[in-house]
Structures are given as C-alpha cells and as structure tokens.
Amino acid sequence: MFSSWVVSVSVYGIISAIDSSNKLRLKWNVGENKLHNQKIPFSAQNIDPTKTYHFSTDHISYLEKGFVDDLDGTIDASQLEIKTFENVRILKIIGLTDFWKINANQKKTIHGLMSYLLSGLHEGNIPVLFGISGRPDNIEIFMGTFGSDVSRVEGNIITLKKTLNAFFEGISIKMQQFDDFNNLIKEFKQSGIVVSSPSYSGKISNQSPLDVTPQSKKNLELMGSSTEIDELLRGMYGENFCYLIYAIPVSNKEITAYNNMILKELRFLQESMLSHSATQNIRSPLGQTYEELLNNYLRSIKTAKRTGLWNSSIFLFTQSPETMNNLKAISKAVFGSNRTMNDRVQTLSLTGKLTKNGLIMNPPPTSPGQLQHPYAYMNTLNSNDLGVFINLPSQEMPGFSIKPYGRFKVSKQDTDDINITIGEILDRREKTHNCYKIPVGNLNKHGLIVGTTGSGKTNTLFFLLKDLWKKNKIPFLVIEPAKTEYRSLLFSEELKNDLKVFTLGDENTFPFRINPFEILDGVTVQTHIDLLKSVFNASFYMWGPLPHVLEQCLHEIYIDRGWNLASNTNRLGLHNGANPTLTDLYNKVDDVVDKLGYGKETTMEIKGSLKTRIDSMRIGGKGLMLDTRRTMPFETFLNKPTILELESLGDDDEKCFVMGLILTRMYEYYISKGTTEKVDLKHITVIEEAHRLLGTSQNDNPYVGNTRGKSVETFTNILAEIRAYGEGILISEQIPTKLAPDILKNTNLKIMHRIVAEDDRKAMSATMNILEQEALMVTTFSPGYAAVYSEGDTGAYYVKVPYSKIKATSSENKDYLIKNAMLDPIQDKKTLAPYEGCAKYCSNICQYKNLGRNVSRKRLFLPKIPYLILAMLDDAPSLPEILAQMAESGREEGELSKNAVGIGICALVHGLEYFFDQVSLRYQWSFEDREKIQSILLDFTIEMLKEYHKDPQQFSYESLDQEKMKEFNEYYQQICTGKQPTNLCGKICTENTCLYRYYLSKMLNDEEYKRRSIQLFDENDHLQWKQFYQKMIRELILPDISDDLIQKLGLCCILQTGFSKDISPLKIKILIENIIADYPDSTPDEENLI
Known part of the structure; x- marks a missing residue:
C-alpha cells in the first residue's frame, strides 16, 4: 500500500465551490430531476495558498466505491432509502426480427441502437424502467417509464413505444399492467443490488456504439451480435429470477457541471503533483493512478455530453440464496469481464425482505477529496454504458422470439354473382388495377379478419359494412368490446340516416337493456x-x-x-x-x-x-342494463345497421358475458321465427375481439371438466348453425391463436393483416394455403394491406383495402349526434325502466337509481314494509309514524340531490318491487295480482310521501287516504284467500285467508324468541305463551296494534315455530285452542279441527 503523502501548494482558479470541509459536493434532486451545485462564488481568496492538501489511497478507494467493499457483500434492506413511484407504465417486449443480419453493412448493432434509443429518451427527459422475469419455462422482458405526473407518464410510454418501433425493426410490443410484474417481484424471497459504472467496447473512446469495424462486423455475423443480456439469460436459463433497473436522466446542465468539476479537480491535482515533483524530484505513483481514474471519469462524462447521463438503480431477485449467488456471479462476469471500468462491478445481497423498489437514494459517505459521489448505491452511467445493462436479447429465448425477414397470387377470376369488393390486388407491393371480389352470398359462410393493433382490421370492416348497406341494403350489427371507432360511421354518407348506436353500460348516451333470463316464444326454458x-x-x-x-x-x-x-x-x-x-x-x-x-x-x-x-x-x-325484467325488441338491432359499444364495461369477463348474451339472444330469435332453407344473406354480425367469447381453451387436468372449452364449443356450433337463417358472422381478432380452432377452420373468407407472432402466422397460413416465404412477409405488412383467401382460391392474394375510416370528430359532438340519431327507437319506455313502476312514477327514469336503492335498503325503510301492511290491515294509529320514518330515511339523499320526493319515490319503487317480488312468489300470486297489489300500495305510499313533505309537522292519521287503504285491504285479502298452508290456520285467519305468514321473520329469527319458545313448548303453559308473544310483538313489530291482531300474529308465530321444530300438530292445536279460549268472545272453529 502507498503511504500517504503531503503537498503544500498555492492554487488559483481550480475549484469552483468549497464547503466548510473543503469538499465539493453534488446532490441530485430526483423528484425534479435537477442537479444542485451549492456554489460559492469563486475567487483566489477561496483557497488558502498556504494550506496543506492530503492525498492517499483513500481517494482512489472512494472513487472506485471501495466503501461498498466494507459491507462484505451484504446490506440490510431496511437501510436502503428507496424512492417509489405511483405512476408506472410498462411494455412487454415479445420479440424482434434479426435486423442486424440484414443491416450489417449499415453498421447497426443491437447495443448501438439501444444506446441511441436511451440517448433519445434522455433528450426527452423520459425515465426508463427495464425488467426481465425469468421462469423455468420462459422469460418475459419489460420496458417502461415512471414518474409523479400521470399524464406525463402516459405520454412518455407512448413515446417509448414509438421509439422502440423506430429503432428495432419488427419489434413486437404489447401493453402490460405493472401490477402484474410488480406482483412477480413480491414473490421472490431473496434480493440484491448491482453497483457499477461500466464502459462499453473495452476502452473508453469517442467511437460511436453503432460503428462496426471490419473485424467486429465479422464477429457480429458469426456470433449474432450477442449482448450481455444474452449471456445473462443463458447463465440463468431455467431459473426463477428477476432483473430490474430504474434509470432517470441527468440534465445537460448537471452533466456540464459534473464535467467542469472533474476538470477543476484534475487541474488542482496536476498542479499539486507538479509542486510535489519539484520538491521531491519524483513523480508520485499514487498521484498518477488518481489522475488516470479522473481522466477515465472525464472521458465518460464527455461521452455523456453527447449521449446523456443517467442515475440508475439495479435490482436482482431470486427465490433461494443459491440462485442469488449464481445471479450475482453471472452479473459480475457478464457486465465486468474484459472491460475497463470506472467503478468495479460490485454486487450486494440484501438481508431482510425488500418491500419496495425504485431509486435508491442513500447519500454516499464523506469523500476524502474534493470529488463526491451523488449517491451511495445508484450508478451514474452515460447512455452507452447504460445500454449494456438495458438491452434486448439477440438470440431467441422461450417467451422472446427472433423472427426472420421475407409472391402471392395475382389473378382472380370474377363471377356472375352479385359481388362485394375487398380491395385492390397487388403484385410485390405494386398495383395491378384488379380488385379482389367475392359473391355477397358467400358471407353467410362467415369471415375472419385478423391482424395486430393498427394493422387495418377496422378499416377493412368499415369498407365492407358501408358497401353492404349502400349497394345491397344488408343491415349489420357490430359488437365492439373496446374503443368506440364504429360510431364514426354516423358521419358517413352511406349510413348517417340509418345507423343506430347503443352504449352498453353507459346511461348518458343511449342505454341498452337485456335480461339474460328472458324466454322467447318458441324457445324452451331448458x-x-x-x-x-x-x-x-x-x-x-x-x-x-x-x-x-x-x-x-x-x-x-x-x-x-x-x-x-x-x-x-x-x-x-x-x-x-x-x-x-x-x-x-x-x-x-x-x-x-x-x-x-x-x-x-x-x-x-x-x-x-x-x-x-x-x-x-x-x-x-x-x-x-342487465338486472331488468325486459329486453329491447331484437328487431331493433336486425332491421337497421346497429352498433353495440361495450367500452364502458371495464371488466373483460363482463364484456364476454354480454357478448355471449347477445349471440345467444340472436340465435334464439332466429329459432323463434322458425327454420328456413337456402336463405340468402339477410344480416351481418361483426364480433370484435372475439377471443373473449370464442377463445381457445385447454384443460391439462383429465380429472377436471373443461367447462370453458365446452361452452366455447357451444358458441362455435351456434355460428355453424346460424348461417341457415341468412346470418353471416365476421370475426375480427388481433391474435388468431386466441380463437378456438373451429373458428379458423370454419370461416370462408379470411383476411390476414400484419401478424408478427409466428404461431399466429402458421395458424392462419395453414387455413389459407400460404407458403412459408409468403407467411414471413406478413410481418412487414403496412396498415391496410392484407393477405386474402376465400372459397375457390388456390392461394392467398396480397390486397390493399381502400381507406374507409371517417374523419374524427370530438366526442361531445359524437354523443350529441348519437342522441339525435336515436330520438325514439323504442316506443315502449318501460323497456328502459328497471321496474314496472318506474315508467309510471318517475319523470326521469333512473336519475336517482343508486340513491333510491340505497335508501330502500335502510333499516327504517325496507324492513318497515311488512309492518306498514300490518298497520294498514289493522288501521293502527302508528301508520303515520311508519310512513314518516320511511320518508325520513331518504332525508340525507334528498338534501344531496335537492329532490327528497324524487328520492323517496325511487326508494318506494325499489323497495316495494323487491318486497312484493319475494312475497308474491311465496304466496304464489299470479303476476297480474302481484302487479296490481303493488300498484295500489305504490299509489298510496307515494301520495302519502308527497303529503308528508308538504308539511311534516302536520302529517297525521287524518292525512291518510282512507279510500286507498280500503282498496288495498280488500284486494290484499282477496289474493290471500285460499293460501292457508295447514288446517290449523283456520283457527287464526277466517275465510281461508293467510294474511300474516311472511311478515313475522324478525320475531321468528330473534334469539330470545327462539330460545324461549323451545322452553314454552316443553312447559306447555298457554298463559305464559300468551304473555310472551304479546311482549315480543309489541317490542319487535308494532306497539299499538289491536289485541285481536296481536292474538293472530302470536298464534301464527306459534304455528310456524311448532312446525319448524317438529312439534306434534295435536299439541300445537291444543295450545292454540287454549290461547283462543282465554280471549273473550272466542269460540273454537269446529270445522277446522284436525
């Protein structure tokens, strides 16, 4: 180890900012993505000419992040200060074409393109997220963006997607929920981080990463432009792991500041070294080493000034410690071997559970010199270096495809039938001035239009539908699960006066009604x-x-x-x-x-x-839409061009459910009209995103029934049978392999727009007699171009479909036009009403449905309806109080809506509909009787509701409509006649009526009543029984009803309780007779004795 050395030097104009510890510090604010230099105005007075500056191996160790070594390869996860981001959008990258083979002469490599892509994203200030999820059977690769501004993130993900398409020819991408990826990460038990600052190409230079030398070109051709990511994936093949990077751009201003800081540090060091050599007559090896490191950093930052600089956090995840050791070793070998690094590739295992991921914001330890790292565990990398860590495989892996780059038939004979044109036939992308046509009648053999998003499927269908209506007056029905593209047909000259649009689940434009359980005449219930x-x-x-x-x-x-x-x-x-x-x-x-x-x-x-x-x-x-008694007449959809928009239904399962209902309803409608033979084409149905309903289904468990597969088979059979009624089905699908195989095989017309996935191409090619090289060309189709095949063709044709979409108009105008076009399509307004009473009592149907429903379910509303009826039957004084309680139940909602009466009416319609629906089924009333008794009570209660809200203080018994009460009581007793379940009921209710049986559930379910009733049956004391039920009825049901009604209710409770507890009927009869005998003027009814 070098010993420390001391230099005394007078320095002027070297360091731009010195704090109290004489350390130059840099701090990045990630939230705003800005670098702050705490600058002190520089002058010669900032530096003490007589001060002694110390240099040691600590300076080199710090610059190489030697403080990471002190952790001995581990760090507690709880010590990491991680900044998370709520708004994350990601793309799943499914595959590439091997463009580097084609473009080798154009000096393009995968790494170079990724570096350029990152440079472009840096210029747009777009943060980048990159992830790899590895499983034993496949890998998944994700790339996305993040931030605090959701609108900016949404824009950035679009930019990222477009940039990927621009740089990587033939890339296959789809949107992915970040939660799906994040949930994968949470499943891992082991985690780690990578701390590194690599330099690509073996030495730091100003050469572009896209430049290919003759030798490297030869290597690329031999090795397939293998990337570090390829090596990582090969090393971890078959393992469960995850590799995740968050990277955020450093502004150009900050890069310049960092560059200037290093220059000034170098200048200071060099003058220090000159002074030292002058006094010691030697050149310090320590100073030379430190100078080389600073020069390396400087060259890297100079590259960053051209390509961009990033702060990044790199995470590793595995299930076991052994797999984590493998991943750490492979990461170091892949990213650190044979490369000159500013920092060594270092990996750390995290102890404890890592509960979040994002940017690691831990500050670094204090530097012994003037240069300090911005963060301890984040990596500051230029775009070239970051492109080593963030890249795409150049070799095919399970879950990531590499597809190759790749003449169709040109002579189509016209028929004498009435034809419909599909488009113009092309020969090697050149016009032939001939059109591809098929007989209109062949459309009842169904058609399949496939292609990726934006490939032209909708445009093709626009062209066909407008032509069918304009020239042949054949109506159509479009089932559109996502988006609202077809509504723009309202602006077309061919359809603007005839098209109907229904917005399923959206009540603000034009709603739709379908009862899944409605039975059509001619269709059996089974x-x-x-x-x-x-x-x-x-x-x-x-x-x-x-x-x-x-x-x-x-x-x-x-x-x-x-x-x-x-x-x-x-x-x-x-x-x-x-x-x-x-x-x-x-x-x-x-x-x-x-x-x-x-x-x-x-x-x-x-x-x-x-x-x-x-x-x-x-x-x-x-x-x-669905929880209703009525369905809109299906003739509305089959006689005119109609669009059913399902965009408002956010859940895919629910969209599939509604699509299935519509298809089965159509099938049953045709059945109800009777079978016909050799019917010409009468109607066309377009099913968008048909995989939701007609998707393929596999069952790998032979011991579990494949219910979904069986159901899909049912719908494919419907499609095969429905053509006999003159119905043609056109299926539009992005991914044909998602469809059931029968759909691909049993459709006559097939139109294949751009398809990237090889399995999709093969599936379609097998049903269209397409050769392998023709199938390869499908991946390069531009929007509006397609391979077309139908009955009688010996191969597919390359066709350009004329542009037929409608110029976009603002959504507000579209909604307005839809409402105008749909002024009165349904004559019976009851169809839109969820209940029978809505059309009669509500001026604006369903304006308050949610609020009204909430009120109707309150404790003082729905449970009060049985007591309301009992009070009416007994003419009880508490009747006004019950009505007032029900009215007051909606006070809060009434104040919210500024219409207490409207809320009350809606609640009454809801509550009485639900109540009588249950009671009528128990009593087995006819539907006409149920409708009439409900209507009478609604008339009475709504009138009383209005009366109450006029002046709540004056509402009293005198306010009640006695005529309505009388009408209700008489009709109620009439429809309850003949409903007595046992002969003993005659001891309670006269004239074979059953008036109270279903209104006593609160008392029968009361715990005290259930406990005490068992005791009383054992004790067989009718007086105690009488006292007990009188007490319970007044507490739980009504406090002020007559003794006669209390007796009847009490006896009804005894009767129901006795039969439910298997008490002897004779014992029950004796008990009832004893209680009746205890009342004055009561005599047994001998006719009803058992």
Missing part, C-alpha cells in the same frame, strides 16, 4: 338455461363445483317463477314477471348452497365466488 349456462362458463372462471351449483340455481329461479321445465308452461301466467333477474339469481345462491351440504369453508368459498361474480353485474350502469 334450451335457454343450457345456453345461459354456456355464457356463464365461457365468461367467468368456474372452479370445482361452481358450474353445477350455478346450474342448480338457474333451474330453481325459473321454478320459483312458476315455470315447469318439462312442459315449458308457467302456472302463474306469461308475463314479464315470469322472467327471473340477476337479483333472483344472486338471492338464490345462498339457498342452493346451504342445501348441498358442503363444509363450512367450502360453502363460504362457493357463495363468495358466485355472488361476487353475479353482484358485480348488478351495480351501476351494468345493473340497469
């Missing part, structure tokens, strides 16, 4: 249940017993509604009320699962799984 089951299984992941439980629930909700599944009849009448709803299905889950006898944990899991899926479709706009 057929509909089977199709509906397929929709559920194709849309949602159904584990274990869920499909069977769901099927049981579906059967029971139809049985509850009066349907006989064998005879396809309904004993309660054919009415909208005969159609179940999603709410019925939701409520049925508990009953069915409880009866199946699963264990407690399994029962809870099944209930939670099913109810969560169902309930998600009952809220907001989805609930208005």
Whole structure:
C-alpha cells in the first residue's frame, strides 16, 4: 500500500465551490430531476495558498466505491432509502426480427441502437424502467417509464413505444399492467443490488456504439451480435429470477457541471503533483493512478455530453440464496469481464425482505477529496454504458422470439354473382388495377379478419359494412368490446340516416337493456338455461363445483317463477314477471348452497365466488342494463345497421358475458321465427375481439371438466348453425391463436393483416394455403394491406383495402349526434325502466337509481314494509309514524340531490318491487295480482310521501287516504284467500285467508324468541305463551296494534315455530285452542279441527 503523502501548494482558479470541509459536493434532486451545485462564488481568496492538501489511497478507494467493499457483500434492506413511484407504465417486449443480419453493412448493432434509443429518451427527459422475469419455462422482458405526473407518464410510454418501433425493426410490443410484474417481484424471497459504472467496447473512446469495424462486423455475423443480456439469460436459463433497473436522466446542465468539476479537480491535482515533483524530484505513483481514474471519469462524462447521463438503480431477485449467488456471479462476469471500468462491478445481497423498489437514494459517505459521489448505491452511467445493462436479447429465448425477414397470387377470376369488393390486388407491393371480389352470398359462410393493433382490421370492416348497406341494403350489427371507432360511421354518407348506436353500460348516451333470463316464444326454458349456462362458463372462471351449483340455481329461479321445465308452461301466467333477474339469481345462491351440504369453508368459498361474480353485474350502469325484467325488441338491432359499444364495461369477463348474451339472444330469435332453407344473406354480425367469447381453451387436468372449452364449443356450433337463417358472422381478432380452432377452420373468407407472432402466422397460413416465404412477409405488412383467401382460391392474394375510416370528430359532438340519431327507437319506455313502476312514477327514469336503492335498503325503510301492511290491515294509529320514518330515511339523499320526493319515490319503487317480488312468489300470486297489489300500495305510499313533505309537522292519521287503504285491504285479502298452508290456520285467519305468514321473520329469527319458545313448548303453559308473544310483538313489530291482531300474529308465530321444530300438530292445536279460549268472545272453529 502507498503511504500517504503531503503537498503544500498555492492554487488559483481550480475549484469552483468549497464547503466548510473543503469538499465539493453534488446532490441530485430526483423528484425534479435537477442537479444542485451549492456554489460559492469563486475567487483566489477561496483557497488558502498556504494550506496543506492530503492525498492517499483513500481517494482512489472512494472513487472506485471501495466503501461498498466494507459491507462484505451484504446490506440490510431496511437501510436502503428507496424512492417509489405511483405512476408506472410498462411494455412487454415479445420479440424482434434479426435486423442486424440484414443491416450489417449499415453498421447497426443491437447495443448501438439501444444506446441511441436511451440517448433519445434522455433528450426527452423520459425515465426508463427495464425488467426481465425469468421462469423455468420462459422469460418475459419489460420496458417502461415512471414518474409523479400521470399524464406525463402516459405520454412518455407512448413515446417509448414509438421509439422502440423506430429503432428495432419488427419489434413486437404489447401493453402490460405493472401490477402484474410488480406482483412477480413480491414473490421472490431473496434480493440484491448491482453497483457499477461500466464502459462499453473495452476502452473508453469517442467511437460511436453503432460503428462496426471490419473485424467486429465479422464477429457480429458469426456470433449474432450477442449482448450481455444474452449471456445473462443463458447463465440463468431455467431459473426463477428477476432483473430490474430504474434509470432517470441527468440534465445537460448537471452533466456540464459534473464535467467542469472533474476538470477543476484534475487541474488542482496536476498542479499539486507538479509542486510535489519539484520538491521531491519524483513523480508520485499514487498521484498518477488518481489522475488516470479522473481522466477515465472525464472521458465518460464527455461521452455523456453527447449521449446523456443517467442515475440508475439495479435490482436482482431470486427465490433461494443459491440462485442469488449464481445471479450475482453471472452479473459480475457478464457486465465486468474484459472491460475497463470506472467503478468495479460490485454486487450486494440484501438481508431482510425488500418491500419496495425504485431509486435508491442513500447519500454516499464523506469523500476524502474534493470529488463526491451523488449517491451511495445508484450508478451514474452515460447512455452507452447504460445500454449494456438495458438491452434486448439477440438470440431467441422461450417467451422472446427472433423472427426472420421475407409472391402471392395475382389473378382472380370474377363471377356472375352479385359481388362485394375487398380491395385492390397487388403484385410485390405494386398495383395491378384488379380488385379482389367475392359473391355477397358467400358471407353467410362467415369471415375472419385478423391482424395486430393498427394493422387495418377496422378499416377493412368499415369498407365492407358501408358497401353492404349502400349497394345491397344488408343491415349489420357490430359488437365492439373496446374503443368506440364504429360510431364514426354516423358521419358517413352511406349510413348517417340509418345507423343506430347503443352504449352498453353507459346511461348518458343511449342505454341498452337485456335480461339474460328472458324466454322467447318458441324457445324452451331448458334450451335457454343450457345456453345461459354456456355464457356463464365461457365468461367467468368456474372452479370445482361452481358450474353445477350455478346450474342448480338457474333451474330453481325459473321454478320459483312458476315455470315447469318439462312442459315449458308457467302456472302463474306469461308475463314479464315470469322472467327471473340477476337479483333472483344472486338471492338464490345462498339457498342452493346451504342445501348441498358442503363444509363450512367450502360453502363460504362457493357463495363468495358466485355472488361476487353475479353482484358485480348488478351495480351501476351494468345493473340497469342487465338486472331488468325486459329486453329491447331484437328487431331493433336486425332491421337497421346497429352498433353495440361495450367500452364502458371495464371488466373483460363482463364484456364476454354480454357478448355471449347477445349471440345467444340472436340465435334464439332466429329459432323463434322458425327454420328456413337456402336463405340468402339477410344480416351481418361483426364480433370484435372475439377471443373473449370464442377463445381457445385447454384443460391439462383429465380429472377436471373443461367447462370453458365446452361452452366455447357451444358458441362455435351456434355460428355453424346460424348461417341457415341468412346470418353471416365476421370475426375480427388481433391474435388468431386466441380463437378456438373451429373458428379458423370454419370461416370462408379470411383476411390476414400484419401478424408478427409466428404461431399466429402458421395458424392462419395453414387455413389459407400460404407458403412459408409468403407467411414471413406478413410481418412487414403496412396498415391496410392484407393477405386474402376465400372459397375457390388456390392461394392467398396480397390486397390493399381502400381507406374507409371517417374523419374524427370530438366526442361531445359524437354523443350529441348519437342522441339525435336515436330520438325514439323504442316506443315502449318501460323497456328502459328497471321496474314496472318506474315508467309510471318517475319523470326521469333512473336519475336517482343508486340513491333510491340505497335508501330502500335502510333499516327504517325496507324492513318497515311488512309492518306498514300490518298497520294498514289493522288501521293502527302508528301508520303515520311508519310512513314518516320511511320518508325520513331518504332525508340525507334528498338534501344531496335537492329532490327528497324524487328520492323517496325511487326508494318506494325499489323497495316495494323487491318486497312484493319475494312475497308474491311465496304466496304464489299470479303476476297480474302481484302487479296490481303493488300498484295500489305504490299509489298510496307515494301520495302519502308527497303529503308528508308538504308539511311534516302536520302529517297525521287524518292525512291518510282512507279510500286507498280500503282498496288495498280488500284486494290484499282477496289474493290471500285460499293460501292457508295447514288446517290449523283456520283457527287464526277466517275465510281461508293467510294474511300474516311472511311478515313475522324478525320475531321468528330473534334469539330470545327462539330460545324461549323451545322452553314454552316443553312447559306447555298457554298463559305464559300468551304473555310472551304479546311482549315480543309489541317490542319487535308494532306497539299499538289491536289485541285481536296481536292474538293472530302470536298464534301464527306459534304455528310456524311448532312446525319448524317438529312439534306434534295435536299439541300445537291444543295450545292454540287454549290461547283462543282465554280471549273473550272466542269460540273454537269446529270445522277446522284436525
């Protein structure tokens, strides 16, 4: 080791800033991405000419980050000061073309392109995130950006994507959720960091990283331009690991400041060394070494002035310590071997759990000299050096493809049929002035249009749909799961007066209504249940017993509604009320699962799984659309060009569910109209992103049924059968291999736009008679260009589809035009209303639905409805108080909406709909009776609600509408006649009526009542029974009802409790008779004795 040496020197104009410790310090503010120099105005007076400056090996050790060695290879994760970022957007990089082979004469390498890409991102001040996720069977590569401003991050990710496409020819990219990648990281148990500052090409020079010498060109051709990332991936092949980099640009101003700082440090050192050699007549080896290091840094910073400088944090993640040791060793070998480094490649294992990732902000230790590192564990790298760590593989790996770069048929014979044009045939990208045409009638054999995003699929469909309507008047239906591109057809001359647009789940433009459970005439209930089951299984992941439980629930909700599944009849009448709803299905889950006898944990899991899926479709706009009794007439969609936009449905499973409902509804509609033979093309349906519904499904477990695969098979069979009715299906898909194989095989017209993935090309090529070299060309297709194949062709044609999209207009104008175009498409306004009472009582349907629903579910609203009815039947004095409590339940929501009456009406419609829906099924009322009794009570309660809000202080018994109360009581008793479940009921209610059975649940479920009732049955003391139920009824039900009603309610409770506890009917009869006998003027009804 060198001994320390001392130099006394007088220095002028060397150091730009000196703090109290005579240390020049640099500090980066990552939040604003700025470098702050704490500058003191320089003058000769800043430096003491007589001061003695010390240099030692500590200076060299510090500059080489020797303080990392002191950690002995480990550091506690909790000691890292990590700055995280909420807004992160990433791209998954799926593959490349081997462009470096083609472009070798153009002096291009992967590393050079990545360095240039990073240089460009630096100029745009765009932070970079790079990650590799390795698994035993594949790798995933991600690149993205981050920051605090979400709008800027969104713009930056677009810039990054475009830049990648610009620099890496044929790169295949897709957007990825960062949470998916972040969750992968959290699974790892071991973590580490890399501290390094490498220099590319073996020595620091001013040569461009894109420059290729004759020897390096030969090496590239032999080695395939292998990158350090290739070596890292080969070394970690088959292991679970993750490699992650956060990098943030350093501003040009900061780079200049850093450059000047090193220059001044060098000047000071050199003058110090000159002074030392003058006195000692020797040149210090220590000073020379320090000078070489500073010169290396200076050359690196000069390169950074051209290419950009970055602060970066590099993380390593694995599952086991052994794998972490492998990853650390390989990282050092790959990034540090055979390279002159400013800093050595150093790796540290982290002890403890690393709970977050981002930029490591730990400050460095104090420097012994004038130059101080900005951060302890962050790496300051120019774009060339950072391009070593951030790069793409040049060799194919599982999960990352390297595709090669690559004449179609040109003579197409026209037919005498009515034809539709697809586009102009090209020969080697040159026009032939001939068009590719097919007979219009062939479209009922279906078509498949595939291609990556932006390849021209939508433009092709625009062109076909406009031509079909303009020349042939063939209507169409477009099911658009994402985006809202097709609505721009409203601006086309061909469609502007005829097109209808429905915004599914969006109530602000033009809403849509479809009841999944509605039965069409001519379709059996069992057929509909089977199709509906397929929709559920194709849309949602159904584990274990869920499909069977769901099927049981579906059967029971139809049985509850009066349907006989064998005879396809309904004993309660054919009415909208005969159609179940999603709410019925939701409520049925508990009953069915409880009866199946699963264990407690399994029962809870099944209930939670099913109810969560169902309930998600009952809220907001989805609930208005799906949780309804009525479906819009399907003729509305089949007689005119129509677009169904599903963009407002954010969940892919729910989009798939709605798409399945529409397809099955169309199929059932045609069935209801009757089978026909040899029907010409009558209608076209376009299904965008069909993989959601018609996706491929594999089941690797032979012991578990493939319910999704079976459901997809059902829908592919529907497509095969529906052509007999004159229906043609055009399927648009980005990734054809996501589709079920039958879709690829059984579609006649195939249009393949640009496809990058090899498996997709092969799948399509196999069904289009495309040769291998032709398939390779598909990856280079520009938007609007496609390979086209149909019946009778011996091969595919290279076709350019005319541009047919509509000039964009602001979304506000589009919505306005949609509303104008949809002035009155549905004559029956009840179709848009979720309940029967909405159209009658609500001036603006569903304006307050969410608030009204919330009020109706409150403790003083829905549970009060049974007591309201009991009070009306008994003419109880507490009736005004019950009405007032229900009205006051919506006070908070009324103040919020400035319309307390409107909220109250909505709550009453909600509450009474739900209440009578349950009660009517128990009483087995006909749907007409249920509708009438509900309407009478709604008239009464809404009138009383308005009366109450006029003057709450004056609302009293005299305010009640006695005529309405009388009408309700009479009709209620009428429809309750003949409903007594046992002969003993005649001891309680006269004239064979059953008035109270379903209104006593609160008392029957009360813990005190259940406990005491068992004791009383054992004691068989009718007087204690009488005292007990009188007390409970006044406390739990109504305090001021008549003694006669208390007696009837009490006896009804005894009767229900006795039968539920398997008490002897004779014992129950005697108990009831004894209680009745204890009341004055009571005589037994001999006709009802058992």
